[in-house]
Amino acid sequence: MDKRKYSLEHFFVFSHLLKWTLIVLPLALCIGSVVAFFLWSLEQVTQHRLDHPWLLYLLPVAGIVIYLMYTYLGKESESGNNLIIDEIHEPRKGVPAIMTPLVLLGTLITHLFGGSAGREGTAVQMGGSIANLYARVIKLKRQDLSILLMTGIAAGFGAVFGTPVTGTIFAMEVLALGSIKHTALVPCFIAALLADATCTAWGIHHTEYHILFVDDDHAYLPFLHIDLPLLIKSIFAGVLFGLAGFFFSQLSHGIKKTANRYIPYKWLIPAVGGCIIILLTFILQTDSYLGLGVSNPNPASVSIVSCFKEGGATYWSWFWKLLFTAVTLGLGFKGGEVTPLFFIGAALGNTIGTITGAPVDLMAGLGFIAVFAGATNTPIACTIMGIELFGSNNILYYAVACFTAYYFSGHSGIYGAQRIGQAKIDLLKKDMNKRLNDL
Structure with missing residues (x-):
């Protein structure tokens, strides 16, 4: 048995994990904070709509405003989550930085005027967009970009629902049916955990659901x-x-x-x-x-x-x-x-x-x-x-x-x-x- 071989292997593993921990830390803090602002804003616009039901009648106008925003400010952002998944599989032009403000504002407008939509897509798109911009700033190598985009998905998903382990697995499992890419396991986990903690630190609380049923072990x-x-x-x-x-x-x-x-x-x-x-x-x-x-x-x-x-x-x-x-x-x-x-x-x-x-x-x-x-x-x-x-x-x-x-x-x-x-x-x-x- 070549002991030196195994020693080097563990050294490379340690250096790889340390590298990604240092890379992911500031990214997760940023995404967690942005998601916290998004969730707070979403709560405000939702309450405003409930207090002013007549806003629903402006929904068609709101839709036109969203269309114009995406047409003139960031047409590539229209693909949303699909663009991020494509970029993870085959990095090309990257995820535009403007996707973050566009999807944030577009989602808030949708909810303010009564559209039936969710929040996960917004968090994931913001996470991917911020991760891509961060990669450019730190001049990350092309082969590492896919991993960083996956951490952006994990951070956004984990923070928006308060489920960091789910966010970790989701970021790896959503890319392809029947296949999970474990290369990004630890970076995604660190990103999701820290982004969720950051979101919570800003005072954001998630809805609690309770299942009272307990199996009697028949x-x-x-x-x-x-x-x-x-x-x-x-x-x-x-x-x-x-x-x-x-x-x-x-x-x-x-x-x-x-x-x-x-x-x-x-x-x-x-x-x-x-x-x-x-x-x-x-x-x-x-x-x-x-x-x-x-x-x-x-x-x-x-x-x-x-x-x-x-x-x-x-x-x-x-x-x-x-x-x-x-x-x-x-x-x-x-x-x-x-x-x-x-x-x-x-x-x-x-x-x-x-x-x-x-x-x-x-x-x-x-x-x-x-x-x-x-x-x-x-x-x-x-x-x-x-x-x-x-x-x-x-x-x-x-x-x-x-x-x-x-x-x-x-x-x-x-x-x-x-x-x-x-x-x-x-x-x-x-x-x-x-x-x-x-x-």
């Missing part, structure tokens, strides 16, 4: 200490969660393609989207499906928080949030998809729990993470998110729901730039390294 068979009927219900729910993720991805992409094909004036696309949202809100006579949907001061409204309680959602709440969000994002407004996916999943889980007699809070929690898993093809990250948000008591059900949803969402997803690392089923022949958009 022993239906001597070797199977689990509630078998509940496990079967969780598998069934996972199938529906995966199909919901698939439906959302297909509908949002379909709306975008149809609008670009049939509406000749591109500035008119978000204006039409705003009018549709106003019309849907008028028909349903509720503001439940506007904005983030995390909570709502009106006790009669549906929100993510209410979905964890019996009677907290109608049978079709999940569909309406899905439609509102697909229209909002498909027709040119800005923001993320993930928080609306949480809403869709929690509401669908509430319905499944009510119909099947399963614990409503557990099913809402499973839907919360599993629809996200199906729509983003990140089942491991979403299982870990369940632990970080809800505790580890029901980890088996988290995994069952997320893994099942992953398969049943098919080879589709909200991020068209994702590559095929490995087909979900070997019988389904898919071209390796092909983008989802190109399938």
Whole structure:
């Protein structure tokens, strides 16, 4: 055995980790602070919209303003998360620095006037944009740029949801179906952990969700200490969660393609989207499906928080949030998809729990993470998110729901730039390294 060889190997490992720790520290502090400002601003504009419901009627005008911002100030930024994923796979022009102020302002405008969108996309895009600018400042080598962009994703995601371990795994898992790149494991973890700590240090608090259900460890068979009927219900729910993720991805992409094909004036696309949202809100006579949907001061409204309680959602709440969000994002407004996916999943889980007699809070929690898993093809990250948000008591059900949803969402997803690392089923022949958009 060559002892010198192993000594050198450990030295190189140590120097590699030290190098990336020093590189990532200032980046994570910056991203954590920017995300904290974004979350604070988002809370302010959301409250302002709730206090002034008439702002919804200006949503078409807001859409035109967003279109003009991106057209004249940063057209390359329009691709959002997909641009960052593409740059990680094949670094080219880089992620423009202007993406950060554009997506920040665009998302705040969307929420101020009632668009149904999330916040993850904004945090990830800001993280990637800041990471790319930082790479230029420190003159980082081209081969290291991919790792730094991944740390930007991890920092943005970990800070915006308060889930640093999930952010770490998400940044590596989201790049390609069936493949995880471990090269950036420690840099991503450091970035996500420190960015989350920085965001918290600024006084930002994340919504707490509670699943009161605890498995009583039923022993239906001597070797199977689990509630078998509940496990079967969780598998069934996972199938529906995966199909919901698939439906959302297909509908949002379909709306975008149809609008670009049939509406000749591109500035008119978000204006039409705003009018549709106003019309849907008028028909349903509720503001439940506007904005983030995390909570709502009106006790009669549906929100993510209410979905964890019996009677907290109608049978079709999940569909309406899905439609509102697909229209909002498909027709040119800005923001993320993930928080609306949480809403869709929690509401669908509430319905499944009510119909099947399963614990409503557990099913809402499973839907919360599993629809996200199906729509983003990140089942491991979403299982870990369940632990970080809800505790580890029901980890088996988290995994069952997320893994099942992953398969049943098919080879589709909200991020068209994702590559095929490995087909979900070997019988389904898919071209390796092909983008989802190109399938």
